Amino acid sequence: MDSVQVRLSHGSRTGENGMKPVKKSGISGSTIKIIAVAAMLIDHIAAVVLTRQIMAKGYMDIVKGSQSQIAVWLAENGSLFYGMQIMRMIGRLGFPIFCFLLTEGFCRTRDVKKYALRLGLFAVISEVPFNLAITGHLMHLGYQNVYFTLLFGLFALCGYAFFDRYEQDEKKELPDILRMFLTVTGVLAPASLVAIFVPLSSGQGGFGAKLAVRVGILCAVTAAVLVGYGCMKGIRRVQTVCADLTVLGAMMILAEYLRTDYGGMGVLTITAMYIFRKKKVVSVLAGCIVLTLMTFSEAPAFLILIPIALYNGRRGLKMKYFFYAFYPVHLLVLYGISVLLGLGEIMLF
Numbered sequence: 001m002d003s004v005q006v007r008l009s010h011g012s013r014t015g016e017n018g019m020k021p022v023k024k025s026g027i028s029g030s031t032i033k034i035i036a037v038a039a040m041l042i043d044h045i046a047a048v049v050l051t052r053q054i055m056a057k058g059y060m061d062i063v064k065g066s067q068s069q070i071a072v073w074l075a076e077n078g079s080l081f082y083g084m085q086i087m088r089m090i091g092r093l094g095f096p097i098f099c100f101l102l103t104e105g106f107c108r109t110r111d112v113k114k115y116a117l118r119l120g121l122f123a124v125i126s127e128v129p130f131n132l133a134i135t136g137h138l139m140h141l142g143y144q145n146v147y148f149t150l151l152f153g154l155f156a157l158c159g160y161a162f163f164d165r166y167e168q169d170e171k172k173e174l175p176d177i178l179r180m181f182l183t184v185t186g187v188l189a190p191a192s193l194v195a196i197f198v199p200l201s202s203g204q205g206g207f208g209a210k211l212a213v214r215v216g217i218l219c220a221v222t223a224a225v226l227v228g229y230g231c232m233k234g235i236r237r238v239q240t241v242c243a244d245l246t247v248l249g250a251m252m253i254l255a256e257y258l259r260t261d262y263g264g265m266g267v268l269t270i271t272a273m274y275i276f277r278k279k280k281v282v283s284v285l286a287g288c289i290v291l292t293l294m295t296f297s298e299a300p301a302f303l304i305l306i307p308i309a310l311y312n313g314r315r316g317l318k319m320k321y322f323f324y325a326f327y328p329v330h331l332l333v334l335y336g337i338s339v340l341l342g343l344g345e346i347m348l349f
Contacts, residue, residue, distance in 0.1 A: 044133070044330065046085075052338050053343065097304050098146075122328070129329075153271065160274065187219055272286040272287050
């Protein structure tokens with residue numbers, strides 16, 4: 001999505017004693033981005049075009065039928081169905097790479113405001129192509145494109161950086177009321193997230209009673225952990241952690257409320273990568289674990305550890321706006337193909 005704006009020279013460095021520049025081995029940010037774009041394109045061909053073909057062949061009706069009916073349908077349409085599944089698995093490589101590049105871009109950009117503005121602008125531009133691709137309609141408020149998820153993740157990182165600066169500068173202090181508020185919300189945030197992401201089934205004792213017990217227990221555990229952490233690291237660090245949890249919780253809830261692609265877990269993936277940003281492989285590993293906790297179908301994402309391990313930190317080709325524009329353009333093209341196949345009116349969601 002956003003180009004990694006590296007302040008180093010492109011592709012080479014000067015050797016000792018002013019000798020001939022030596023190329024740094026590995027692959028650049030633009031190469032990793034091309035891998036992500038290719039994976040995303042494969043995924044969206046399967047999701048936008050092939051899934052419509054499968055639905056047109058009666059898949060939604062057959063899944064409710066008997067095992068024998070399903071077997072007959074698969075005998076006729078198995079190549080299409082399993083091909084779509086394989087392509088969707090390949091597509092799992094795209095999002096975590098974009099999350100990784102977002103954290104890289106945030107750490108290295110000269111102007112985070114412009115960075116956020118670009119993400120927000122393309123989130124708006126991409127919404128109509130996204131709506132057409134998944135529903136066949138210009139407007140659809142039930143599901144928003146992935147740029148919004150990346151934008152909320154960027155906001156979470158901005159909050160982290162802001163509060164870290166306050167912690168490191170002992171001459172600065174947040175207002176007492178704000179510090180108290182953030183401390184309370186920092187304890188409540190994990191409980192709120194559990195209430196959203198680990199839904200409780202109603203039954204004996206009632207949904208509300210079960211939820212209240214779980215929230216209460218988690219709040220007590222969180223408070224105890226923070227007190228213990230404060231004894232080791234100091235009160236300023238605890239206040240920073242509480243502020244970080246508050247910002248993270250707010251962005252995850254916002255992503256879930258607006259039903260963005262990957263939702264709150266996408267924001268958490270970005271945050272996890274940022275926390276471990278000093279070790280790139282560990283950073284990506286943490287993000288992939290979060291995605292897999294969301295759904296095991298995201299497990300192929302762990303394969304991105306290979307290109308990330310080879311990443312040399314260089315920007316590579318200057319193709320920033322190509323990568324921004326590719327998302328809405330390719331969605332429009334894929335929807336156009338669906339229309340030409342007579343499948344444009346089929347809603348995927």
